[in-house]
Amino acid sequence: MRISELGRRSGVPVATIKYYRREGLLPEGRALNPTTVEYGEEHIQRLRLIRSLIQLGGLSVARTREVLEAVDRPLDAFETLGVVHHALPAPSAEAKVKNSGAGDGPDSAADEAVSGAAAARVEALIEDMGWEISEASPHRPALAESLAALSRLGTDYTAEDLLPYAQLATSTANLDFAQFDGIEDRIALAERAVTLTVLFEPVVMLLRRLAQEDANHRRHDRRACTREAHPAE
Amino acid sequence: MRISELGRRSGVPVATIKYYRREGLLPEGRALNPTTVEYGEEHIQRLRLIRSLIQLGGLSVARTREVLEAVDRPLDAFETLGVVHHALPAPSAEAKVKNSGAGDGPDSAADEAVSGAAAARVEALIEDMGWEISEASPHRPALAESLAALSRLGTDYTAEDLLPYAQLATSTANLDFAQFDGIEDRIALAERAVTLTVLFEPVVMLLRRLAQEDANHRRHDRRACTREAHPAE
Numbered sequence: 085m086r087i088s089e090l091g092r093r094s095g096v097p098v099a100t101i102k103y104y105r106r107e108g109l110l111p112e113g114r115a116l117n118p119t120t121v122e123y124g125e126e127h128i129q130r131l132r133l134i135r136s137l138i139q140l141g142g143l144s145v146a147r148t149r150e151v152l153e154a155v156d157r158p159l160d161a162f163e164t165l166g167v168v169h170h171a172l173p174a175p176s177a178e179a180k181v182k183n184s185g186a187g188d189g190p191d192s193a194a195d196e197a198v199s200g201a202a203a204a205r206v207e208a209l210i211e212d213m214g215w216e217i218s219e220a221s222p223h224r225p226a227l228a229e230s231l232a233a234l235s236r237l238g239t240d241y242t243a244e245d246l247l248p249y250a251q252l253a254t255s256t257a258n259l260d261f262a263q264f265d266g267i268e269d270r271i272a273l274a275e276r277a278v279t280l281t282v283l284f285e286p287v288v289m290l291l292r293r294l295a296q297e298d299a300n301h302r303r304h305d306r307r308a309c310t311r312e313a314h315p316a317e
Numbered sequence: 318m319r320i321s322e323l324g325r326r327s328g329v330p331v332a333t334i335k336y337y338r339r340e341g342l343l344p345e346g347r348a349l350n351p352t353t354v355e356y357g358e359e360h361i362q363r364l365r366l367i368r369s370l371i372q373l374g375g376l377s378v379a380r381t382r383e384v385l386e387a388v389d390r391p392l393d394a395f396e397t398l399g400v401v402h403h404a405l406p407a408p409s410a411e412a413k414v415k416n417s418g419a420g421d422g423p424d425s426a427a428d429e430a431v432s433g434a435a436a437a438r439v440e441a442l443i444e445d446m447g448w449e450i451s452e453a454s455p456h457r458p459a460l461a462e463s464l465a466a467l468s469r470l471g472t473d474y475t476a477e478d479l480l481p482y483a484q485l486a487t488s489t490a491n492l493d494f495a496q497f498d499g500i501e502d503r504i505a506l507a508e509r510a511v512t513l514t515v516l517f518e519p520v521v522m523l524l525r526r527l528a529q530e531d532a533n534h535r536r537h538d539r540r541a542c543t544r545e546a547h548p549a550e
Contacts, residue, residue, distance in 0.1 A: 285525075
């Protein structure tokens with residue numbers, strides 16, 4: 085197909101396609117003659133992945149190029165997933181607290197102590213769980229920062245407090261991985277990893293909020309019943 | 318204490334304290350004489366809650382006033398939690414997809430069909446779970462929107478697909494509620510609800526990402542071992 089059809093079918097404007105090509109994100113099509121270039125289905129698929137990484141994942145063009153290079157290398161599917169997973173921005177409680185102006189006092193020594201303690205708690209948790217996490221994982225410092233932010237607001241979570249949450253996270257991750265079953269193509273796998281991380285996170289959080297609401301109703305009902313059954317109390 | 322000390326101890330600038338007082342968020346102190354007003358510990362506590370709602374929760378002054386009025390009413394602690402919980406902004410996949418420009422085609426009839434189907438799936442899930450969710454809950458339409466966003470990108474999740482995730486969310490919500498144990502004071506309870514919702518969500522999400530990374534390593538190791546054990550394959 086010609087570039088105009090590629091634009092129509094992928095939903096990406098032709099000018100953007102040309103930009104992605106110049107930036108080395110999208111491979112050249114096959115030159116039929118000096119003025120006509122032919123594109124294939126693989127270009128549509130590649131454009132969908134670029135779009136997911138940049139627009140859903142919020143990655144820069146440079147970071148997207150790195151991820152695409154990794155996807156193109158003859159890596160194991162699981163290594164591909166690892167690259168995509170590390171590239172996506174992590175949720176952070178730290179940003180919210182910084183934004184609020186809380187905890188940004190002049191006492192940087194105390195601040196460092198809080199950060200150090202939080203990092204140690206993350207390591208203890210990873211060890212307790214027997215998790216295999218690479219040294220370069222961005223999620224390790226991100227979790228430490230979130231815990232430090234909570235500490236600065238007066239709520240300390242120990243590795244022990246977090247353990248049952250980590251166990252439930254393991255069960256959730258097993259469900260997540262079942263979503264990759266049957267996807268063999270590496271580009272499709274990378275695309276699913278972006279969706280699963282960026283778009284499915286709100287779903288998981290909203291299910292937690294609904295479950296919290298239900299738990300709240302149940303506790304309330306139980307109290308009301310107890311009051312009715314023992315009106316004298 | 319005088320307003321200057323209230324500012325120092327709460328970490329909120331005096332000008333901001335006066336603004337909150339004018340907006341009816343913070344009750345007046347006790348007038349000792351026409352020019353001197355005395356503030357108590359309850360003002361520090363109230364300022365912390367206002368700060369949590371506005372700066373961590375991202376609520377408007379008007380919405381904060383509504384939440385504070387609810388907290389002041391002689392409600393059951395669980396009703397108080399419900400009010401705070403509904404007031405906080407919900408995570409959304411819809412915003413990310415809108416931002417990406419995907420799925421905003423001119424076909425609004427098809428779009429409505431997708432939204433309707435997503436809403437029906439949320440109702441089916443709530444029924445399957447036996448969850449007690451109020452009609453006014455903002456999390457019901459938020460989840461439907463997130464599912465519709467995923468559908469528009471080509472990934473449909475049925476109520477059945479979501480059921481195991483919802484069951485894990487129930488276990489997580491039970492852990493969350495244990496965090497309220499022993500907190501009797503309604504203001505402290507409201508404050509904890511903000512922290513637990515806004516700041517603990519990134520922690521839960523990061524634990525999921527770490528668990529995903531571990532699951533990925535494990536699968537990779539297993540494949541590598543299988544290859545080594547059967548090199549001819």
